[in-house]
Amino acid sequence: MEQVRLPYLLPAPDWMPEFLIAPLVGGFSVADFLGLFVLLNFILGFVTFEIWLERKIGGHIQLRRGPLHVGPHGLLQTPADIIKLLIKEDLTPAAADKRLFKMAPYLIFVPVFLTFLVIPWGGLWPFNLTLRPFDLSLIYIVAIPSIQALGMVVAGWSSGNKYSLLGAARVVAQFISYELPMVVTLLAVGILAESLSIAQAVETQRASTWFVLLQPIGFVIFFITMMSEMHRTPFDIAVAESEIVGGPFIEYSGMRWGMFFLAEFAAVFLNSCLAVALFLGGPELFPFAERIPIPGIGANTTLIRQIDDTIGVFFFFGKAMTLMIVVQWCRFALPRIRIDQLMDLAWKILLPASFANLILTAIFSQFGFFPFAAGLAVVLVVIGIIAISYRNRGTRERETGIRLVTLPRIPLEAHA
Amino acid sequence: MAIETPIRPDMRPQPQPPGPESAAAERHLPVVGSPRVPGLTVVSQEQDLETMEMTINMGPQHPSTHGVFRMVLTLEGERVKKLEPFVGYLHRGAEKLGESGDVEGYRKAMIWLDRTDYLSVWANEHAYVLAVEKLMGVQAPERAEWIRLIMDEFGRINSHSMFYGAFGADAGATTPFMYAFTLREALYQFFESVGGQRMFPNYYRVGGLREDVPVDFVERATRTLETTRRSLDDFDRLISDNEIFLARTRGVAKLTAERAIDLGCSGPVLRATGVPIDVRRVEPYSFYDRVDFDIPVGTTGDCYERYLIRLQEMYQSTRIIEQALKQLPKGPIMGNTPKAVRPPKGDSYQRVENARGDFGVYIVSDGKSPAPYRVKYRSPCFSNLMALNDLAVGAYIADAVMGLGSIDIVLGEVDR
Numbered sequence: 023m024e025q026v027r028l029p030y031l032l033p034a035p036d037w038m039p040e041f042l043i044a045p046l047v048g049g050f051s052v053a054d055f056l057g058l059f060v061l062l063n064f065i066l067g068f069v070t071f072e073i074w075l076e077r078k079i080g081g082h083i084q085l086r087r088g089p090l091h092v093g094p095h096g097l098l099q100t101p102a103d104i105i106k107l108l109i110k111e112d113l114t115p116a117a118a119d120k121r122l123f124k125m126a127p128y129l130i131f132v133p134v135f136l137t138f139l140v141i142p143w144g145g146l147w148p149f150n151l152t153l154r155p156f157d158l159s160l161i162y163i164v165a166i167p168s169i170q171a172l173g174m175v176v177a178g179w180s181s182g183n184k185y186s187l188l189g190a191a192r193v194v195a196q197f198i199s200y201e202l203p204m205v206v207t208l209l210a211v212g213i214l215a216e217s218l219s220i221a222q223a224v225e226t227q228r229a230s231t232w233f234v235l236l237q238p239i240g241f242v243i244f245f246i247t248m249m250s251e252m253h254r255t256p257f258d259i260a261v262a263e264s265e266i267v268g269g270p271f272i273e274y275s276g277m278r279w280g281m282f283f284l285a286e287f288a289a290v291f292l293n294s295c296l297a298v299a300l301f302l303g304g305p306e307l308f309p310f311a312e313r314i315p316i317p318g319i320g321a322n323t324t325l326i327r328q329i330d331d332t333i334g335v336f337f338f339f340g341k342a343m344t345l346m347i348v349v350q351w352c353r354f355a356l357p358r359i360r361i362d363q364l365m366d367l368a369w370k371i372l373l374p375a376s377f378a379n380l381i382l383t384a385i386f387s388q389f390g391f392f393p394f395a396a397g398l399a400v401v402l403v404v405i406g407i408i409a410i411s412y413r414n415r416g417t418r419e420r421e422t423g424i425r426l427v428t429l430p431r432i433p434l435e436a437h438a
Numbered sequence: 439m440a441i442e443t444p445i446r447p448d449m450r451p452q453p454q455p456p457g458p459e460s461a462a463a464e465r466h467l468p469v470v471g472s473p474r475v476p477g478l479t480v481v482s483q484e485q486d487l488e489t490m491e492m493t494i495n496m497g498p499q500h501p502s503t504h505g506v507f508r509m510v511l512t513l514e515g516e517r518v519k520k521l522e523p524f525v526g527y528l529h530r531g532a533e534k535l536g537e538s539g540d541v542e543g544y545r546k547a548m549i550w551l552d553r554t555d556y557l558s559v560w561a562n563e564h565a566y567v568l569a570v571e572k573l574m575g576v577q578a579p580e581r582a583e584w585i586r587l588i589m590d591e592f593g594r595i596n597s598h599s600m601f602y603g604a605f606g607a608d609a610g611a612t613t614p615f616m617y618a619f620t621l622r623e624a625l626y627q628f629f630e631s632v633g634g635q636r637m638f639p640n641y642y643r644v645g646g647l648r649e650d651v652p653v654d655f656v657e658r659a660t661r662t663l664e665t666t667r668r669s670l671d672d673f674d675r676l677i678s679d680n681e682i683f684l685a686r687t688r689g690v691a692k693l694t695a696e697r698a699i700d701l702g703c704s705g706p707v708l709r710a711t712g713v714p715i716d717v718r719r720v721e722p723y724s725f726y727d728r729v730d731f732d733i734p735v736g737t738t739g740d741c742y743e744r745y746l747i748r749l750q751e752m753y754q755s756t757r758i759i760e761q762a763l764k765q766l767p768k769g770p771i772m773g774n775t776p777k778a779v780r781p782p783k784g785d786s787y788q789r790v791e792n793a794r795g796d797f798g799v800y801i802v803s804d805g806k807s808p809a810p811y812r813v814k815y816r817s818p819c820f821s822n823l824m825a826l827n828d829l830a831v832g833a834y835i836a837d838a839v840m841g842l843g844s845i846d847i848v849l850g851e852v853d854r
Contacts, residue, residue, distance in 0.1 A: 080612070083613060084612065084613050084616035084617070085616055085617065085620050086616060184492060184494050185494070187492075188492075188494070188513075188516075188835075191515075192516075255610060255611075255612075256610065256682050258610065262610060262836070263501060263610075264501055264502035264607055264608045264609075264610060264839055265502065265835050265836050265839050266835070267500060267501060353612075354612060354613050355611075355613065356610075356611060356680070356682055357606065357609035357610045357611035357677065357680065357682050357683050357686060358609060358610025358611070358682070358686075358836075359682050359685070359686070360685070360686060360834060360836045360837070361516060361834070361836070362516075362834065363685055363686075425734070425735055425737075426732035426733065426734055426735075426750070427714040427732060427733045427734075427735045
């Protein structure tokens with residue numbers, strides 16, 4: 023769908039590398055500013071809702087009720103919390119590197135917000151809602167969020183606290199471990215889409231089928247690495263509360279602390295959106311909807327496409343929210359993995375798997391018996407998941423030495 | 439009666455052995471202190487790689503030190519090189535206060551005893567009243583003794599369920615804590631209906647009980663037992679077979695049987711190493727010789743076995759309670775013990791198996807005063823805590839936290 027562009031207000035800077043200014047090419051128009059304004063407010067509002075949702079889900083998983091009293095079903099709990107955070111004292115520790123300390127929350131929140139620019143939200147008649155559907159967006163979504171890791175390191179270092187320093191060290195170790203498999207996985211997506219543009223990946227998926235069916239291993243790796251990128255349980259090693267008491271955030275208070283959590287929750291939504299756009303068909307409702315014959319009409323490709331173009335954004339949201347709930351569910355169901363275990367997982371399992379995935383994708387997309395290979399991969403992944411979930415059944419009886427000892431009863435004369 | 443006070447070694451903090459600075463000086467290495475993070479010292483410097491040791495203070499306000507325990511860790515990266523425990527932040531002089539009551543001092547000492555180990559209150563009270571009864575040569579009526587036994591076992595379930603929650607929190611899982619508190623609430627409501635108090639019942643009396651149990655005691659107990667069984671199954675299903683939980687606990691913080699015996703460990707910590715010692719069997723008190731139960735014993739002595747043993751002990755406790763409820767007779771709950779407790783001159787010692795291990799009460803009476811001349815509690819927590827160095831040194835910080843959690847200390851009892 024053609025985007026109507028309004029006159030530019032600011033020229034794009036020409037001294038920056040191309041992939042960085044790509045979202046700015048053509049400069050800023052009034053529509054861009056309007057779009058940014060709407061996007062920012064939407065994200066802030068949505069994050070407020072998301073926090074409520076997470077607390078509610080967590081509550082129900084944990085045999086509680088979650089927020090209940092502020093507003094209907096506790097809906098206003100998060101706004102109330104934000105107001106509380108805003109009026110709290112903004113403390114800066116004496117040992118802190120003050121300028122960096124104050125900068126870190128922005129270093130963490132801004133990249134997340136910037137990454138939202140390239141999300142192809144899908145159609146909402148008569149618009150196609152993407153702020154910046156530019157060509158290198160696959161590289162952009164890796165490059166920009168990695169600034170977030172820098173922000174965590176800055177926060178950890180500048181706090182002048184040893185726990186936050188440990189947290190910062192963990193952020194670095196974690197970051198270099200998960201980022202590589204993620205990039206390699208995205209390359210495989212790029213091969214399938216024959217482009218480094220997310221919008222093109224969505225278009226390819228709508229024309230063929232969802233990449234989750236062609237790239238099941240890729241999807242699993244992406245899901246794991248994105249959980250790691252967001253520092254969510256079970257990968258919340260950097261902020262591990264029971265070990266290093268919040269890591270880089272330990273010295274923050276008030277709204278600066280709130281910014282970190284805003285960024286974290288925004289990142290959950292962001293990464294869910296990315297997973298939907300890259301693997302789950304973007305605004306498409308069903309993977310094979312176009313081939314399902316409608317009674318009386320037959321398979322109608324145009325009609326289905328029109329439906330997706332008209333209200334696709336809601337399908338996109340539905341899928342993103344489902345994925346988001348899965349992430350939240352993981353948070354309440356799993357313990358935390360240890361840092362060396364994460365690095366084992368990333369370097370010894372995910373990285374080879376992602377390379378294998380990349381090579382197989384390249385070979386099969388070149389020679390073309392892709393559906394067969396994809397089907398095989400789906401079956402393998404399903405078998406793998408079932409095998410893992412049943413692996414530990416009865417472990418205790420088999421592998422641990424717990425046994426019940428019956429000692430003889432010694433009669434006690436005192437009570438006889 | 440002449441009580442001699444032996445000259446004790448000076449227990450105050452002594453000058454510390456030479457730290458990393460002088461170690462580095464001995465090896466003629468440059469010492470570089472970080473300007474903003476004091477205590478961060480370069481100890482070895484090669485051509486291009488320098489490693490740093492970090493001294494980090496964990497506690498007394500750290501979330502996973504289970505109270506106000508403090509340890510000073512010397513870290514090399516993520517590994518713990520040295521661990522110095524500090525106890526005494528919760529020292530309230532419970533033993534000395536127990537000796538100071540002027541009216542009904544024998545009863546008042548028990549109030550202070552309740553406040554030491556606030557999770558395993560029932561068994562501790564039991565030890566105390568049995569010690570005084572031994573000194574006076576009286577016995578509680580059968581009904582009272584059975585009720586004591588039932589409440590002891592409910593108390594054990596309560597304490598172990600708190601271990602379960604805290605251990606899960608140490609591992610980074612939030613849900614076990616809430617599950618544990620759900621069970622705890624049911625148990626505390628039951629305790630309240632029996633003793634009138636939730637945490638500190640002060641219910642046992644020398645020679646019996648303070649008052650009889652409610653009329654529907656058996657029904658209530660059976661109902662609570664049902665709730666407990668359901669909760670225990672939930673506990674088990676929630677994390678016992680969890681892949682990450684297994685990775686975090688199996689083979690972590692191991693203790694050998696010889697070392698455990700040398701250190702004076704008891705309870706689940708000892709039994710996990712494969713030593714089937716349980717005071718309820720080896721030196722039975724109350725009516726433990728009239729009930730059937732097994733003693734879960736491990737082999738490797740790692741965190742996972744300590745966890746499983748506690749879980750299994752809770753099941754065994756439900757078994758004991760079930761048998762005890764069947765055998766609960768009718769009758770008086772107070773023997774013909776004088777209201778004013780004045781034991782004759784002498785001393786007595788009584789061991790019980792509380793949730794943490796071998797708990798003992800030593801009482802000296804001078805035959806005149808209304809309060810014990812000397813009260814001494816043999817604290818299983820304190821002895822078990824001695825194993826911490828074996829568990830934590832050389833491990834990752836995360837494993838050190840798990841090791842500490844698996845000992846299941848209650849600081850109130852360690853410090854007394």
